[in-house]
Amino acid sequence: MLVDTGLGVASLRTAAADLFGSHLMAVATHTHADHGGGMHEFSERLVHAKEADMARSAHYHIPLDLDTWAPERRATIERSGYHIQSALLTAVPAPGYRIANYRLRGFEPTRVLEEGHVVDLGNRAFEVLHLPGHSPGSIGLYERCSQMLFSGDAIYDGPLLDTLPDSDVVAYRATMERLLALPVSIVHAGHDPSFGRERLQALARAYLDAKPVT
Numbered sequence: 001m002l003v004d005t006g007l008g009v010a011s012l013r014t015a016a017a018d019l020f021g022s023h024l025m026a027v028a029t030h031t032h033a034d035h036g037g038g039m040h041e042f043s044e045r046l047v048h049a050k051e052a053d054m055a056r057s058a059h060y061h062i063p064l065d066l067d068t069w070a071p072e073r074r075a076t077i078e079r080s081g082y083h084i085q086s087a088l089l090t091a092v093p094a095p096g097y098r099i100a101n102y103r104l105r106g107f108e109p110t111r112v113l114e115e116g117h118v119v120d121l122g123n124r125a126f127e128v129l130h131l132p133g134h135s136p137g138s139i140g141l142y143e144r145c146s147q148m149l150f151s152g153d154a155i156y157d158g159p160l161l162d163t164l165p166d167s168d169v170v171a172y173r174a175t176m177e178r179l180l181a182l183p184v185s186i187v188h189a190g191h192d193p194s195f196g197r198e199r200l201q202a203l204a205r206a207y208l209d210a211k212p213v214t
């Protein structure tokens with residue numbers, strides 16, 4: 001199972017070929033460009049039902065050159081706690097690569113996921129948790145026997161984004177309540193280093209405290 005695929009500026013399939021066996025399921029925790037950009041390269045493509053259309057239409061394309069962003073868009077990200085530079089990349093795949101030519105590629109899902117579905121790898125099985133808020137179809141992949149969670153952007157140890165065009169603070173609060181109660185041993189998140197249950201609960205509580213019900 002491959003969880004998220006980056007922007008797709010370079011071929012992940014080629015770059016990490018040594019990691020991929022003959023049978024690989026690529027799962028997008030959601031379809032933002034930095035997670036779903038390489039999905040088209042893989043033959044099995046799984047995504048939540050709420051973002052299947054976004055996957056097909058490459059709905060979340062973003063220009064990588066931030067100078068082309070509207071000031072309000074930049075301000076929204078900066079208010080969330082990010083200090084953005086001039087581009088979303090710190091390196092390019094080849095000399096002469098022009099970030100202005102980047103286009104997010106859409107993908108046709110081969111399996112549409114819902115809450116409670118299981119991604120069964122044979123020797124391991126991950127349960128789909130629908131964790132909306134950051135985006136409508138954000139999911140976590142949870143292995144109950146090891147209590148390992150791949151959380152996508154539902155939670156990570158950095159500034160969380162809940163003011164994006166399809167974000168929903170009320171849904172995000174419910175996701176945080178759910179994560180607070182979830183027994184986890186380790187969370188592998190969409191960004192930043194992995195963490196354990198204590199940190200998960202601290203991050204979820206901090207969100208709930210910062211975004212009280214209005």
Ligand SMILES: [Zn+2]
Nearest residue numbers: 030032134153
């Ligand atoms: Zn995201």
